[in-house]
Amino acid sequence: MEDLIHSESIDSDWMMKITVSREKLVENVNYVLKAVSSRTTIPILTGIKLVASKEGIELTGSDSDVSIQSFIPTEENDIENASIHIPGSIVLQARFFADIVKKLPGDSVDIEVDSRLMTRITSGSSEFNLNGLDAEEYPHLPTIWEEHSFSIRTDILKHLIRQTVFAVSTSETRPVLTGVNWSIQNGKLKCVATDSHRLAMRTIDIETDEQLDKSNVIIPGKSLNDLAKIFDDTGSEWVQIIITDNQILFKANHLQFYSRLLEGNYPNTDGLIPQETKTEVTLGTKSFLQAIDRASLLAREEKNNVVKLKTLDGQSLEILSQSTEIGRVHENVDAQEISGEEVRISFSAKYMMDALRQIDASDVKISFTGAMRPFLIRPVEEQDLLMLILPVRTN
Amino acid sequence: MEDLIHSESIDSDWMMKITVSREKLVENVNYVLKAVSSRTTIPILTGIKLVASKEGIELTGSDSDVSIQSFIPTEENDIENASIHIPGSIVLQARFFADIVKKLPGDSVDIEVDSRLMTRITSGSSEFNLNGLDAEEYPHLPTIWEEHSFSIRTDILKHLIRQTVFAVSTSETRPVLTGVNWSIQNGKLKCVATDSHRLAMRTIDIETDEQLDKSNVIIPGKSLNDLAKIFDDTGSEWVQIIITDNQILFKANHLQFYSRLLEGNYPNTDGLIPQETKTEVTLGTKSFLQAIDRASLLAREEKNNVVKLKTLDGQSLEILSQSTEIGRVHENVDAQEISGEEVRISFSAKYMMDALRQIDASDVKISFTGAMRPFLIRPVEEQDLLMLILPVRTN
Incomplete structure (x- = not known):
């Protein structure tokens, strides 16, 4: 030495x-x-x-x-x-x-x-x-002109991120799907994420002085997760957001967060969302989540983590799942209301739990349009959050 | 399905x-x-x-x-x-x-x-x-005759385990060193663990009705860690301990914990402990630990995690460490007392931190007998806990 x-x-x-x-x-x-x-x-x-x-x-x-x-x-x-x-x-x-x-x-x-x-x-x-x-x-940070900007409070921003980013794709097959699509129109920000098997969409009102109109802003999921973590450590404050062609900048008090944007065109997801409903089920978010969680204990042993759901006469749902080696599980969940046709449908327990965990409302409404069509999960009496899951074909 | x-x-x-x-x-x-x-x-x-x-x-x-x-x-x-x-x-x-x-x-x-x-x-x-x-x-549990037994309270047992088990060897080269050696004589239980680079020894009084004399009981470190974890979840109570030739049984209220013992002869470690002292340093446990911790930030980049310690004139220690690539660190720690010869010695920062973390006393006494001889760390005014570390030769 x-x-x-x-x-x-x-x-x-x-x-x-x-x-x-x-x-x-x-x-x-x-x-x-x-x-x-x-x-x-x-x-x-x-x-x-x-x-x-x-x-x-x-x-x-x-x-x-x-x-x-x-x-x-x-x-x-x-x-x-x-x-x-x-x-x-x-x-x-x-x-x-x-x-x-x-x-x-x-x-x-x-x-x-x-x-x-x-x-x-x-x-x-x-x-x-x-x-x-x-x-x-040390490399220079991107220069960003503050031409057009809008503001969101950090607590709302974190919530918005949490409710969408979980649904981004983890596969690089279609890189744009690893990001969340932000689009701004008429004073509203719409955030969409999908991995092509499920989708999350959240809309909020934003504060802006100008006529902003942007549609193909794709923010990497990883950047949004990093951003949400930072705001966990700060109090609630306003964040100014500036978007350029290939960068997004979040400016809070004494803190600036830059992320590159993903290149490419985000698919139009509006067409995926069914407009008609054949069956509508209203039930408690937490008891439904817990029943799915239990059913998935055995389902996760099989490779696709699939559970079956069936509406019963009257006011309840049946959730079923089995693993040849371990055994089978049967859950009965009381619903507040079931209207329309009977439903028998299979889906990924993981996707359902991911979606339900982002919903803070005590009750959710699930809208089915048939066993092979995507179905929607929404908090009751809230129009600005929507989760979509594609069912799985089973024998 | x-x-x-x-x-x-x-x-x-x-x-x-x-x-x-x-x-x-x-x-x-x-x-x-x-x-x-x-x-x-x-x-x-x-x-x-x-x-x-x-x-x-x-x-x-x-x-x-x-x-x-x-x-x-x-x-x-x-x-x-x-x-x-x-x-x-x-x-x-x-x-x-x-x-x-x-x-x-x-x-x-x-x-x-x-x-x-x-x-x-x-x-x-x-x-x-x-x-x-x-x-x-299902295999039968070993049958254990309650011929000879003694008792310890769970909080003391947990403490005893924590203060010794960290020093067991993680290498299977000498399997007996992966265990802690328990020996009982004259109403005292002595627990020793060593990986041949450092040693921990703890003695406690035990409750027993009989004349127990056992010397070569070697309990696997992993078993002791499992046992300590279980008692984290229970309140403080008495544990009855029964030792046979190849099993040890811990009996608490509604709970029985069996472990096999390691075969082989545990080395005699008494000869390792220096009987004379050339330098004695008394200082605060926490401030010393924190200084070693900081010095190790750079030391851990080098393969052996070595820091140098030097007694300074008067009442302080100097701790030094360096990494060619990153830089160097210099710590000055006030001692309460330094007596005897000047010391310059190098040792593993990890071993020193492991030892200091198991000492609850606010002050420790370190006894050196030369730069290449093992040194001892003991809580001040406590004779039933002793930590030993072998120094490292440096240029």
Whole structure:
């Protein structure tokens, strides 16, 4: 080993010198860390970029598909978060830097970069010297003009994501289906996801000053999952959303989330949704979900995880499933109302559970149009959420 | 698919018929489930055995190394846990049975076994029919004569296990080292574990009516981990421990835990423990652990996870570590007392953290006898716990 002894750097040409609240640094490093992938082909993207200016410290993490930028203002609500002694910039290994700041002993952290990019991080009686990388080498984030934008509150945005993203395809056979299709018209945002076996659709009103009209915006499912995770850690606030030809930018307080959009044309899904109904069943969301869950205990042993549903005379549903080796299960679920023809239909228990878990309403309405036609699941008395599942042919 | 329709079994020769509290059943199935392995070579051991008698329901799970038996008394503290309509026995697939009882909708569960071993499990509006296996085919548990036994409270037993089992070897090169050596003499139980690079030793007083003297009891580390997990779910109570030539049995209220013992002779470890001390350091457990933890952030990048420790003039320790690629770290830890020669020593950060994490005392004493000799870590003013670590040679 070389000299391990703690030594003052001989070089006094500091490239950057800052003091920052450890708590603020940990919080913001964790935001941008969500964009950093260890499997990137661009080595510098395994790092986090720090840029210190008089106004504060900007942190950036990116895997080139998703980029997250976070800002620690030197002062906020009369509390001092950071002191910038010498403005400058550096890129530090993301995983190490995140682990280090999380475990440092003091309330504040000093970060000093010398002309060889050696970065000294001190806090309490702890001192780290990390080899930094030149921030000039870090790729630039896409430039986005704020021409057209709209706003959503973070809690509604998270909900919207959760209720649709589960239905995206995990297969790369048709790449557009790995994303969620957003379209905006008449002050409404419609989000659709489908893997061609099931579909989720959610519509919300948006806040915008202008006449926005966009139809083929396809956001990667992975980006939306990352975005939802970040807002778990923040309070409820407004997010400004700006869409360009190949990028979408979510701007919240001190936080910017960029994602590339998927190329290609999203299929028209309106034609998939049956307009007529032959049987309509209204029942409690939770008791139905639990019955399907139990039936699927045996169904998941068979490869397709299929359960059978049958309307019974009167007011109940029968759910059946079996595995030759293990045995069979029979569930009886009380319905509030069953109208129309008798139904016998088979479907994936997993798809049904996925759909029901995203519905917060206590009751759902299921609309069937025959054993081989897609059927719809909707919260009772809500028109802005719709789930569709294709049945499975069984003997 | 065959007939899925819910049908009363035509056969009315019931082999077993019971009603049991779902909560009690879930609790007890979870105990015995811990012994069931899906990788067993004996197919029937993927099941849980149920034996219903007038007194209650006995459940058994086993992977042939560890066996757990649990008992639900029909009545307990004037509360009725179960009704035995027809006594009998059955073996049911463990994973399915555990999942099913956990998710059943009612407060009680009916279990009925017909002469073809088809087992109907009903609760609320849910009905499962599982293919059972003949309980006669289930291997017998070892017969253990209660000749010599002693008792420990579960909280002390758990503590004892935690403080030693972490140091067992994970390599099968010397199988006896994958176990913890228990020896009993003069009303004391001594537990030793070592992987030949570090050692943990804990002694406690035991309750026994007789003159017990046992020295070569080697309990598999995995069994002890399983045992500790079970007692996480129970309150504090007395455990009776019975040791035979090749088995150990832990008997708690309604719960019996059997483990086979490892064959072979455990090495004599007394000679490993240095009797003289050249340097003695007393310092806070938590601040030392945190400093080692930070130093190991870079050390773990190198293959051996080594940190260097140096006593400084006065009252502090220096901890150093470096990774050529990432950088270096320097920690300064205040000591309460340092006496004797100056020390410069290198060791595995992981071993040091493992040892410190098992010490509850706020301060520890570290005794060195030179850079290449094993050193000891002990809680201050406690003689019944000792940790030993072999240093690492560095350049």
